[in-house]
Amino acid sequence: MNHISLSITKNIHNWLFSIMPEGAASITEMVLIALVYLAIFAVAGLYLVLLERKVAAWFQLRLGPNRVGFKGLLQTMADALKLVSKELTGTDRADKFLYNLAPYFVIISSLMALAVFPFTKEFQAFDINIGIFFLIAISSIGVIGILLGGWSSNNKFALIGAMRSGVQTISYELSVGLSLLTMVLITGSLQLSEIVEVQKNGWLIVQGHIPAVIAFMIYMIAGTAETNRAPFDMVEAESELGAGFHTEYSGMKFAYFFLAEFINMFIIASIATTIFFGGWLSPFGVTESIPVLGVFWFLGKTLLIVFLMMWFRWTFPRLRIDQLLTLEWKYLLPLNLLNIVLMALIVWLNLTIQF
């Protein structure tokens, strides 16, 4: 199966290079891959929204959407159609250029991050040797879009929401970065394919045992905060700010923000899968011989972590801004620094668990 799919891409590659000059062919190839990723993740984002709504309903003893299509499977498709057909409104005296630019910042930064994930062996759009660094850098660009959107809307609620988002994302990025850095101490590489390769001797959460578990917990807390989801959703605290930074957006521009939120959730879960839970590797190597099943394992682990984040969202009450900053600066950050020292000691003394 894997060989077939690989040979398909190889055939397309060869065919493109046979009919075009080299430069044009590689550009066409890039555009094709971008389109495939865009199509896959637009649909995946829609289904994540549906999953969120279903899971939320089950947590609250409700049924969730079950009318459109079989068991409500087409619900978010219908919602997307509705959003596309809606009028794009704006406020008076809004900064039109920045107002229109903001959604693209958010959606493009989240789509760019998707390029570096190894979904299975050799199924990776962009195997860059500074993978984790790239991910951390890209995920900080999204907040610019949020700040722009809030600022240019000419709406005080949007502005407050955007400023809160800025405070929150800048604070929690430290924790995300440092907890990933803890794991990089074991792998010794920033390249994601290399990191997965290292985990063939046991997933990193097993290899690194105590500090890895601590790093995973810190990463999950900070990652949830990075995506501006509950319990860290003060950015769009409905009871205080309307819808927060996207109060003034409608139609497709709103849909971009919404989609970006869910793709970001998927990205945070994917990073956790790749760094802590062995990426596309199967547990105990049961499907080592069939690499195409790696997609299944990758998505399975990712969806489990996505479910964990949904569980957080529908359990915990929203934090206040001072509690949020206390949690980050007084608890997560010092613990994280201690944890790095601990991990360095463990790696230095060769106390990691290898199979």
Place this chain on the structure above:
Amino acid sequence: MSYFSDIYKGIKTLLTGMSVTGKYFLNSRKGAITQQYPDNRDSLKMFDRFRGEVVMPHDENNEHRCTGCQKCELACPNGSIEIIWDRKVDPETGKKKKMIEKHIYHLGMCTMCGLCIEACPTDAIKWAQNFENSVYDRSYLTRVLNKPGSRLKPGVEE
């Protein structure tokens, strides 16, 4: 060292919360509280204390329990009840007696406070569990509660 015990307590309480919602999640298939309304219209039964609208029950002989004392009319804070009455000759005793002609109830003005039902000395009116009260014209909301040709049930006034 309250710093570390705070962290421990924090994690413990978070896990307690998650276990509660986790149990709900696992039981949601059995215990969903959602009513799929238009589908279960035939089997849907409202609970006893539901206040749908005020009705006046009649027995099989077309007899009600309303003596026309107007206590409900006085009790109603926003004038939803209007009683048209007259003194007529009672066929049994041959004496003139206060009798209702029409017990008019304006559902559109009713706030479902229930004061009329509490005030009624003879339990002539009570709550119905009907909840599909929307109509296309507001004149339908004015209802005459006693059926045409109905009369007072003997023995209520004693």
